[in-house]
Amino acid sequence: xxxxxxxxxxxxxxxxxxxxxxxxxxxxxxxxxxxxxxxxxxxxxxxxxxxxxxxxxxxxxxxxxxxxxxxxxxxxxxxxxxxxxxxxxxxxxxxxxxxxxxxxxxxxxxxxxxxxxxxxxxxxxxxxxxxxxxxxxxxxxxxxxxxxxxxxxxxxxxxxxxxxxxxxxxxxxxxxxxxxx
Amino acid sequence: xxxxxxxxxxxxxxxxxxxxxxxxxxxxxxxxxxxxxxxxxxxxxxxxxxxxxxxxxxxxxxxxxxxxxxxxxxxxxxxxxxxxxxxxxxxxxxxxxxxxxxxxxxxxxxxxxxxxxxxxxxxxxxxxxxxxxxxxxxxxxxxxxxxxxxxxxxxxxxxxxxxxxxxxxxxxxxxxxxxxxxxxxxxxxxxxxxxxxxxxxxxxxxxxxxxxxxxxxxxxxxxxxxxxxxxxxxxxxxxxxxxxxxxxxxxxxxxxxxxxxxxxxxxxxxxxxxxxxxxxxxxxxxxxxxxxxxxxxxxxxxxxxxxxxxxxxxxxxxxxxxxxxxxxxxxxxxxxxxxxxxxxxxxxxxxxxxxxxxxxxxxxxxxxxxxxxxxxxxxxxx
Numbered sequence: 001x002x003x004x005x006x007x008x009x010x011x012x013x014x015x016x017x018x019x020x021x022x023x024x025x026x027x028x029x030x031x032x033x034x035x036x037x038x039x040x041x042x043x044x045x046x047x048x049x050x051x052x053x054x055x056x057x058x059x060x061x062x063x064x065x066x067x068x069x070x071x072x073x074x075x076x077x078x079x080x081x082x083x084x085x086x087x088x089x090x091x092x093x094x095x096x097x098x099x100x101x102x103x104x105x106x107x108x109x110x111x112x113x114x115x116x117x118x119x120x121x122x123x124x125x126x127x128x129x130x131x132x133x134x135x136x137x138x139x140x141x142x143x144x145x146x147x148x149x150x151x152x153x154x155x156x157x158x159x160x161x162x163x164x165x166x167x168x169x170x171x172x173x174x175x176x177x178x179x180x181x
Numbered sequence: 182x183x184x185x186x187x188x189x190x191x192x193x194x195x196x197x198x199x200x201x202x203x204x205x206x207x208x209x210x211x212x213x214x215x216x217x218x219x220x221x222x223x224x225x226x227x228x229x230x231x232x233x234x235x236x237x238x239x240x241x242x243x244x245x246x247x248x249x250x251x252x253x254x255x256x257x258x259x260x261x262x263x264x265x266x267x268x269x270x271x272x273x274x275x276x277x278x279x280x281x282x283x284x285x286x287x288x289x290x291x292x293x294x295x296x297x298x299x300x301x302x303x304x305x306x307x308x309x310x311x312x313x314x315x316x317x318x319x320x321x322x323x324x325x326x327x328x329x330x331x332x333x334x335x336x337x338x339x340x341x342x343x344x345x346x347x348x349x350x351x352x353x354x355x356x357x358x359x360x361x362x363x364x365x366x367x368x369x370x371x372x373x374x375x376x377x378x379x380x381x382x383x384x385x386x387x388x389x390x391x392x393x394x395x396x397x398x399x400x401x402x403x404x405x406x407x408x409x410x411x412x413x414x415x416x417x418x419x420x421x422x423x424x425x426x427x428x429x430x431x432x433x434x435x436x437x438x439x440x441x442x443x444x445x446x447x448x449x450x451x452x453x454x455x456x457x458x459x460x461x462x463x464x465x466x467x468x469x470x471x472x473x474x475x476x477x478x479x480x481x482x483x484x485x486x487x488x489x490x491x492x493x494x495x496x497x498x499x500x501x502x503x504x505x506x507x508x509x510x511x512x513x514x515x516x517x518x519x520x521x522x523x524x525x526x527x528x529x530x531x532x533x534x535x536x537x538x539x540x541x542x543x544x545x546x547x548x549x550x551x552x553x554x555x556x557x558x559x560x561x562x563x
Binding site: 022064 | 469
């Protein structure tokens with residue numbers, strides 16, 4: 001891992017992108033890294049634009065609100081349209097496959113993954129899209145060992161959804177492996 | 182063994198408070214403090230404590246005062262609009278000497294403002310929000326770990342000096358998650374208020390023993406009968422118009438804080454030993470300042486950070502030794518210049534004081550502080 005990695009998670013309120021960022025931060029703590037996680041949203045949470053971010057580093061992190069992201073996850077067109085500019089040439093964008101990336105996007109690496117479709121049709125519940133995204137990001141960037149990620153996911157999902165979320169996790173991993181190859 | 186766990190600032194506030202012995206919370210959830218009420222609602226019943234969601238913030242602080250009078254360590258949490266509503270009863274707790282902790286996770290703007298945006302606009306309100314001369318202690322943390330340890334200290338100060346404590350958080354720290362090293366229980370000092378063993382009717386419930394700063398009262402319901410009032414009172418706890426009694430009470434209320442300044446005040450000094458330019462800041466703002474200071478040092482600029490953790494009383498005695506060496510002070514805060522006034526007062530025109538602030542809900546960024554440092558460095562060299 002680079003010394004400092006900023007991952008921004010964006011989508012529509014209710015999709016669970018804040019939880020995805022919390023899972024990544026949890027994995028960072030379990031892995032012995034330094035991390036800061038936060039989020040911003042308007043007064044209307046559900047349906048509104050939502051962004052969260054996790055900074056992962058091997059050194060202390062002080063200032064906590066980054067402008068440029070090394071990795072951008074976008075689950076809606078509105079969130080992609082708003083945040084694609086806050087990337088740099090080396091940034092990685094992971095967008096839901098239904099979205100189109102504007103031509104003047106600075107980031108050079110783009111992965112289009114059917115995150116929402118997989119959640120709804122393969123796993124069987126749209127709400128698992130955030131776990132699919134967490135697994136996909138981790139696999140694409142090779143951030144944390146798999147067992148640490150699974151543990152982090154299990155620490156933050158509601159009781160009784162373990163089987164479903166582990167299935168989602170596997171699907172996320174699979175999507176990323178396929179995209180990588 | 183210290184445990185390293187991922188925690189949000191608002192959650193750490195509750196965990197620290199529970200560790201200190203908080204067993205009663207009454208509040209009206211408000212962004213950006215809502216997670217404090219939510220976490221209390223989950224955690225308190227498991228600790229045989231009580232959580233009540235009240236109809237508003239006036240009722241919340243009133244319930245907290247009532248619980249404290251009955252002997253519980255009690256807390257409420259709010260943001261600007263609720264903090265304004267609580268002011269009258271904060272004064273009551275200060276005068277009646279009822280320990281309690283009021284958390285204010287500051288949001289941007291006056292009135293209902295911008296609920297999810299950061300600010301430090303309640304710094305002066307935390308000192309002067311309630312009317313009349315009164316003692317105040319306010320504490321402002323800048324990391325999630327510090328939220329935990331300072332929440333414990335807030336309760337300790339509150340119990341020791343029988344006074345309301347303002348835990349002045351901000352949205353930056355309240356909504357942030359980071360790894361927290363939970364201190365071992367045995368390393369944390371937990372202070373409980375002093376009690377008397379007098380039962381029955383007490384005519385001297387507000388009497389203060391020689392060498393002590395606060396009265397020893399039994400909690401309501403434990404057999405001691407006494408009066409509590411928001412009117413100035415004598416040792417019996419009943420109202421008085423006697424000026425000598427009023428003077429005695431008021432002077433003790435003020436001096437129990439001012440005479441114990443060293444015990445109450447806490448600051449962080451970063452690279453201040455040889456600093457010629459000092460950035461003074463507190464709370465979440467310090468996170469940007471730290472980055473700027475480290476960066477400035479890389480260019481050979483002798484910059485340091487002076488960060489009050491106890492923000493009221495203002496830690497002027499800690500600042501004094503630096504004044505003769507400092508060439509410039511920059512105050513950085515997310516408001517229009519509030520602690521700035523305290524710094525200017527303490528510096529007494531011996532050092533030039535400039536200001537960098539934001540009032541639009543955005544954050545002061547490290548590069549903006551660095552630019553300010555470079556500007557004043559340039560002026561210094563002219």
